[in-house]
Amino acid sequence: MLMRYIETKSKCYPLYLGEEGLAALRSVYQQLQPTPSAVLVISDSSIAPLYMKQVTEALTSADVHTYVIPSGEKEKSFENYYAIQTYALEKGMDRRSVIIALGGGVIGDLAGFVAATFMRGIRFIQMPTTLLAHDSAVGGKVGINHPIGKNMIGAFYQPEAVIYHIPFLYTLPQEEWRSGYAEVIKHGVIGDAHLYDWLQKEILSLEDLRGEKLQYALQQAIAVKAKVVAADETESSVRAYLNFGHTLGHAIEAELGYGRLTHGDAVAMGMRFALLLSERIYDVDLASVAFAKWLFGYGYPKLPMELNIERLLLRMKQDKKAQSGEIRMVLLRGIADVCVEEVQDKVVLDALAQFIQTENL
Known part of the structure; x- marks a missing residue:
């Protein structure tokens, strides 16, 4: 224990x-x-x-x-x-x-x-x-x-x-393993490059999340969460990093109606979008296409085609990180290199349009 x-x-x-x-x-x-x-x-x-x-x-x-x-x-x-x-x-x-x-x-x-x-x-x-x-x-x-x-x-x-x-x-049913694993991936992406690499090499399918591998993944992911919470209990600074993938993820959940998607499936969509947006804003290569392919290999669903980008934008503006009606996104300059960026509406809309197109090729 x-x-x-x-x-x-x-x-x-x-x-x-x-x-x-x-x-x-x-x-x-x-x-x-x-x-x-x-x-x-x-x-x-x-x-x-x-x-x-x-x-x-x-x-x-x-x-x-x-x-x-x-x-x-x-x-x-x-x-x-x-x-x-x-x-x-x-x-x-x-x-x-x-x-x-x-x-x-x-x-x-x-x-x-x-x-x-x-x-x-x-x-x-x-x-x-x-x-x-x-x-x-x-x-x-x-x-x-x-x-x-x-x-x-x-x-x-x-x-x-x-x-x-x-x-x-x-x-747990398979969809709940997948939902929870999205947050494990998130912790690796934002705070532990070694965990991120380990997951890609060791967790080839959700069935690999058992025994010692499961306990190791949980231990390392919780360590990332604990470190952030110790530094910022009430989300006045770095605790916002834990919301990587959640700005769009929460918007999708609310727009579709709570319960239609699992939280983890929505966050996985949000993480794929955040990587794409990070590449656009910072002109960096975060291998967003390979990242999406990796997630799809676990069975994460693609963004539903019926979602309207203008309505998603309005939902994102209601995110708790938003200030004065401006969207603030948790983005990456690199793996475990996180920042919170205010993003203009047009930039978000353009990126969402690209994201929907990319998701459904």
């Missing part, structure tokens, strides 16, 4: 990664002070039937409640947030209670936001069950979606611990 600390300005907390995560959960829970008065495990309809019992049984001395929402990105909503708050109040939970987020990024974000705001903030533990959540579970970003934009309502609120029980991943 690997254990490392995630250090931020507001809190330092452990991350456990390995085959014995349930034992780590039991240990973390028993060491919490003050002793929790109750626990609320929040999960979704895909994960709860598989793993809820194992988690609640690991908390044998606790007063345990559970809440299950439907599965899907669209469920990261105000309605579910409010319903969980009501449930917690009805069960008599108080400021000494603890929330456990058992699920992927949707559950981690939603449950974390409930914890951040219930009675002005109670403790919570992240128990990610997807590859994708290696990114979202670390660093304390919690929140919900709004129809106008993704993750627009939320907070920075750090957990007590992140516990990655690797066996939880083995029942």
Whole structure:
């Protein structure tokens, strides 16, 4: 079992990664002070039937409640947030209670936001069950979606611990492996050239993400995330780098309707666009064509033809990094050489037109 600390300005907390995560959960829970008065495990309809019992049984001395929402990105909503708050109040939970987020990024974000705001903030533990959540579970970003934009309502609120029980991943469907792997690739591109090269050489298909290779990929990707979060907890500077591929990715998700594409598939599209735009702006060769071919080899889909570039532009202008209506993109001068650049609308539109054409040759 690997254990490392995630250090931020507001809190330092452990991350456990390995085959014995349930034992780590039991240990973390028993060491919490003050002793929790109750626990609320929040999960979704895909994960709860598989793993809820194992988690609640690991908390044998606790007063345990559970809440299950439907599965899907669209469920990261105000309605579910409010319903969980009501449930917690009805069960008599108080400021000494603890929330456990058992699920992927949707559950981690939603449950974390409930914890951040219930009675002005109670403790919570992240128990990610997807590859994708290696990114979202670390660093304390919690929140919900709004129809106008993704993750627009939320907070920075750090957990007590992140516990990655690797066996939880083995029942993931193929599309969820692909979705999570997009964020692993992102971490290599923005912060670890060695990891980027290693992925290209060692992960020839998604089936290679098992055993020691899976744990190594997660360990290195999390290390990139942890380093950035330690330097900038509240996204006032370099934490924006973690949004590489997300400006267009989030716009695509919102434009198509949450849940039609997985988050990782949308981010993969956003990364391909960001590389192409970087080449145009900085006059550098980032092998964007080879990068796209590499991603397509894993089964990442191409950009849907029905998307309108003017509507995508408007969505991108609603991105959290935008300032005074101007799009700010995370771009690359080279692998692991990142910057945030204000890009004029015409430049974005021209690049989007080229991107759509390139994607569908």
